[in-house]
Amino acid sequence: MAENILLAKEARFRSVVAVAAVPDYQDRERILSALRELLQPFGGMQGIVKPGQKVLLKVNLLAPARPEQAVTTHPELLRGVIRLVKEAGGLPLIGDGPGVGDTLTNMKACGMSQVAEEEGAAILNFQETEVFEDLNNRVGKRVALTRHLRDCPVLITLPKLKTHVQMAFTGAIKNQFGLIPGSAKGQYHFRFQNRDHLADLMIDINRLAKPALAIMDGIVAMEGQGPSGGQARQLGALLVSTDLAAIDVVACHLIGLDPDRNPLNLAARRADFGATRLEEIQLYGTPLESLRIPDFQLVRTPANIMRILPLPASLLRWLRRQIAARPHIRRDLCIRCHRCSRGCPVSPSAIDPDRAPGKEINDASCIRCYCCHEFCPVKAIELKKSCLGQLLDFRKLADAGTKLLGRLVSFLTTKNTKKHEKKSGKMRR
Ligand code: SF4
Ligand code: SF4
Structure with a gap:
């Protein structure tokens, strides 16, 4: 692939996305060499990380799931990125604020703890926050994000390519929602029950956090009822870009999702946050058509995540009034x-x-x-706050709830994967 790579972006394009075919996670050297090639249009990892800089690697650690369940970023991709950051002289730190379970349990379950230990990278627990502010943002002018963002001048996001029952798709833009520690995310779900407003918030969080680079794990993706209840599907694609909207557009193209049906893409367009149309993107590497999966199972009708809870709409509205001041x-x-x-x-x-x-x-x-x-x-x-809101500490209740939910999701995703494997015999391509 290297000889196909041009190092200058043509003026008619807004952004660059590099794509490589990587069939699985077995061959560490293959992942490493693919990463090196994909980073060439961006000046290599040295173009992103300067010697001595702390680099926050924001993985997807959604729930305590095994790597083959395709819920979380694969640990072997993380290993490759850690090695390149270290080669560039940076200090890699791994973190996420999972919505379900907790950082250390989830890291252990998905194999990231072991990789962190073997590669000498520290794990960050996203608990303490600092308020980040930009009054030009649309709905998230002041958002409390992990305080580690202040200490790490470089943020590299490592999303997993998955379907999403509420947003249709989760990739690079959505991954930064995890910069809000654990249960605090639930409050935003309650506040922004309209999908488009929630999508605007995701863009605002990215404008606050300013990721320098996205490396997307689409080697084994998730189809069906993602981001945790779907099935693993071999896609064989590794994607890199400095433009988070652009990398999501390309990923959507690979799985046959019209980017204009992705609320996050439309929010990015409203905010002029990167390239939101395929024709604005210069592609490097493996041609998309060779990786495209026409029968990738998408979410047919994206649902309001609050409606997924088995509670009547009137009760949800009432709860919202209690939680959101x-x-x-x-x-x-x-x-x-x-x-x-x-x-x-x-x-x-x-x-x-x-x-x-x-x-x-x-x-x-x-x-x-x-x-x-x-x-x-x-x-x-x-x-x-409502009277009930003053009496009850919803944050503590939500913390306890996410831990409990973590155990439940771990149980359900394991059961779901086993059922699917039994039914299909092997993972589909
Ligand atoms: S509440 Fe009153 S003072 Fe405050 S912004 Fe609105 S109009 Fe201005
Ligand atoms: S809190 Fe309500 S009233 Fe205030 S800016 Fe937001 S939507 Fe408007």
């Missing part, structure tokens, strides 16, 4: 500057300081993004 205008402080209504991402604005007292917020349309709170120059907007 409600903005409230203090009339005694408000100077009627209308920055809140201008900054509200909902159209028409869900906040209007000119309405009658107590009716300034439209509860039905407010998505609890708190942009109004961020924009108010005189701190006239308070975030009020």
Whole structure:
């Protein structure tokens, strides 16, 4: 493949995505040489990492699952990336804030702990956070992300290519949701029940975290009911890019998903976050058509993740009101500057300081993004918790819930994989 690689991006393209055919994870040297070749258009790993820099390798550690279940980034790909970071003089650190289970349990289950130990890379537990801020963001102007982002000047994201029951697809953009530690993610799911708003949040998180590079594990992908309940499917593709939107577009093309049916791609387009159309992308390496799987099982009707919970919609709405604090205008402080209504991402604005007292917020349309709170120059907007919200610590409840859920998901994914293997005999290509 090396001789096919051009090192300069043509002006008519916005971004570059490099793709290599890698059939499996057996041959470490093959993975390493594929990574080296894929990194050439970006100046090699040396073009991304400078000697002495700490490099955060953000893996997908969604749940405690074995590598062959294709729920998490494969440990052999992680090994190759660690080696290249070290060759470039960087200090590799591995981390994720899994939504289910906890970092160390999940790392052990999926084989990453062993690779980290063998390759001499430290594991980071994403628990403490710092607030990252960008007032130009659409819905996530201030988001509490792992504090390790401050210590690591370089972030490399290592997503797993999977279907996703809510977002249709999860790849490079979605992987940064794990920078929000564990159960705190659940609060965002409750706040942003509209898929497009959640997709906007994902883009905002990426704008805050600024990943330098994405290396996508599409060697064995997940089809069907991803990101944890689907089946492993051999795709044989390894992808690299500095543009996260572009690498997702190419990945979607490989599995036959129209990128315009991917809410994350549409959110990236709204925010002008990278190349969101295949024709804007310069491709290097293996031709896409040789890797494409026409019968890859996609999610037919992406669902609202809250609706997946076996609870009535009215109860979910009620829970949402208890968990997500409600903005409230203090009339005694408000100077009627209308920055809140201008900054509200909902159209028409869900906040209007000119309405009658107590009716300034439209509860039905407010998505609890708190942009109004961020924009108010005189701190006239308070975030009020419900009575129940003040009594109960939902964070602690959610932490306990995710650990319990971790055990359940581990059990179910193992059962699902065994059932599928028994039915099909072997993994499909
Ligand atoms: S009113 Fe405030 S919290 Fe509600 S959607 Fe508008 S900006 Fe977000
Ligand atoms: S931004 Fe604050 S001060 Fe300005 S109108 Fe809104 S609540 Fe009032």
